[in-house]
Amino acid sequence: MKRTMVAVLLAGAFALSARGGENRQDGFPNGGRLVYGEYGRPATLDPITSNDMVGLRVTELLFNGLVSFSPKNEVVADLAESWEVSPDNRIYTFKLRRDILWHGSSGAAGRRVTADDFVGTLDLIQHPRTLTPLKAPYELVADTRRVSEDTVAITLKRPIVNGLGRLSFKVVPTFALLNPDFFARDDPFSQRPVGTGPYRLREVTPEGDVVMDANQSYHRGRPHIDEVILKPFADRNVLTQSLLFNSTDMIVQLNARDIAQVEGDKRFNLYPYNALSYTFFGHNLLNPHLRKKEVRQAIAYAVNRQEMLDSFYEGRGTVISGPFAPGSWAYNLDVKPLSFDPVRAKELLARAGYSRSGADGYLLTEEGSPLEFTLKVPIEKENETIKRVVLAFQNYLRQVGVKVNLEFREWQAWQDDVFVNHDFDLMIAEWAFDDSADISTLFHSKETGAWRNNFISYSNPEVDGLIIEAKTTLDREKQRTINQKLHALLADDQPYTFLWTVTNYAAIHKKVRHVDIQPFKFFTFVDGWYIPTKEQAGSKD
């Protein structure tokens, strides 16, 4: 069979790497410690069940995939050393590197990564009992086959845009799981993971610090920095203080209000990056009142988003109109954000059947009870800024006769309420996207189970149809048109009250050099970062 040879021996080309297990050839010193602060702790440390950005970033330190991305966003080899694509663009055959060993001191330690691990990982993701947000993205895989110990063939159901990039999933040692067939969130592996990445887990301290050591036999060459520690914080203000008082060397996402202060501090560099993120209020459509489009639209009209952004974020962001960030290729520039118009909000509520008010001024439902919703806020969001946002939201809705009860929940409990039990009326959160602008898991009606991203139970046949078309077309211009159509439809339907995208900056101590940030996964190039020898003093206890 004629095959098209596509790639590539670029695994380390962009990183000036050495062969696995050797020092890198870039002339920079090894040593030192990097402590980075995150807003909230990752619920799990494995790449299968992790569903948040904190988890995504830490798994980028601990795991690898077949392919990765260069600083110019080109797909490059990672654990694969080359690949071939069949002429019909359905079968991807990867030749694996033979020098990749699993981390750790347990049963996996020192075992070589083989084709079986990739077959096992994809089987795991697709197993009905594995609860993972990766299920939908990898439904496109029809078959995964071990060709030999070092060769794996992945067959797609149909050719897709970015086939190679979409096969960049992280591989796990399935033999190290309690049950190698599926992945339960309570599997000890999710807290004691074993990977192949530039760093390997040493321990999770009682305070929740995730301590990682450089992988001495890393295939792109030993990472320069000896030790990386993730330090979780529940309050953004404290997070910034930790940087200013030298408890941390880096904050992944600096509080927008603190940018000016850190900018003025000569010890730090600021690195802008665009994770294509936005903040929103999600409406649970299992609630009969929120199922009415007029009510959702009324909420959007009732809220003065620009005023909130100006007051609570000092204007450091942009109000958005729909389900994409303004930096995305899918953002529909013809759709303008809904204006602040409480009169229109009241009209819409009246049209939806809420025109009678009770003695307390709140609108009444048909049953005579107040029109009220519970807004669930993760406790990590319990900082001054977000408190002001939700209090303002509560007040705006009071002005149009809608009662909002605030309920702050610990992060894990909030995730259970939102992602598992769908026990909320309104919730506030932020989405971040990679370059693909793929919103299918957020709004397709089939994505509504536990730990799936359509936790609001949104269902719109027209949206479903467009999502499927966008996913299946190989035509990128068509994909753009469809996504922009989706933007317009969802802006009208308001399953979320789309709020804003805020300025993303990482703040990093100047002692850390050669910093290159991948906007979505952040740590993709961390193995090339270094700390000059003279500035490593004090890095180690």
Added chain:
Amino acid sequence: MRFAPVTLACVLLLAERFASASEPDLAGARELFRQNRWAEAREAIASEMGSLSRVDRDQARFLLGLSHIREAELYRALSFLSADVGLAYMKELALSKERRALPWVPLFRGLYQLDAGRYEEAESALAEAALSKSLTADWRKLATARRDLARSLRGRRPSAVVEGEVAEGERIDLDVPDVEDASDPKKILRFFDPLRLETLERRAWKSALSELSPLAKEGQGMANKLGRFYAGYTLFFLGETAEAASLLASFDLRTLGPDYHARVRVIKAASSEPEDVAALWESTRNYPEAVLLFNELSPGEPIASALSERLKALPQSFGEPADETMVGRWGLAALSRGPLWLESKEVLVALSRYRNHANKNKIEWNDPLLLVALAAANYSNNDYPQALETLFELAKSFEGLRGLQWNLQGVYAARQKAAGDARIAN
């Protein structure tokens, strides 16, 4: 807090010279100008003009002229970026082999090449479009006219483009594309004539000239001197090199700073036999304003060819500009030399150093020229989201950016290779 600058310095200089002027009348407009809200500054002046004294009117007129110059420079920068992005988008469309797009690609590729000053390539692409049976007679006619224009411009300065070519004065919705093929509602194709940005630039230069010319003729003291200088500067960008040099021929530079000296020398040299090129370059190379003028010279002219190698070393200067408010103008100088200048991460880092990070895309806090240069540097480094985000904010204050945004979105859509991941950010 950093505000843009060079021209602000002129405004302040003028204000100082006219200390007796009734300050409060113009203070609001000057503040708006300082915040780069040029159109609002003009509106504020328009409402005051009738009640101003002669001296204040001269100041107001000067401020109006400078606000138009700043806007012209901004559209010039956007036009440079637009040409690069437009050509990249045409390339992606050609690769896609989309049947409906193919007839339009040679035409718009030619238009963007014309915009980029690549006249020979433009002539060839437009000649192909002029013969295309897939285009309507109107579009073939336009292709023919632009082909002739490209032919006539060979060897001439890029800024001499489109005199008489663009219908001016008519206000249109600049967000509406020139071509929209929605025959397949699932795949809408849009094309924007790049001449829109150039038209906006030329309108701004002409508006500047109409405000500054009276000052150059009848203004008093410093108003006359600065009016004359900037009228000459404006004429140079309108392609009237000889007239510009003539206006500046007997110009008394004694009370003005060295950057004025540098610019006058370049303008004079451009219109006549060059003086010692090496000496000219050495005496002017540290002034971005002068370098901008060098960039205007045709590649065929002796000065330009002699200086091209030296210009290539310029990005190194970003790190240590003599005056940090000049960074945006260095950015424009780099932009006008082509995208290769901005591919270097070092240039991006150097430009970023002068951004107000807390308000990173706000014109009130950043020189708009710097923002365009940053967007271009992000684009050249494949960081499309940052570039789009910056343009999104600029488009709130300046019209005519939609074509650039559309094309950049198209390039990004075609080149992105991501996996399809979405995560909750806690």
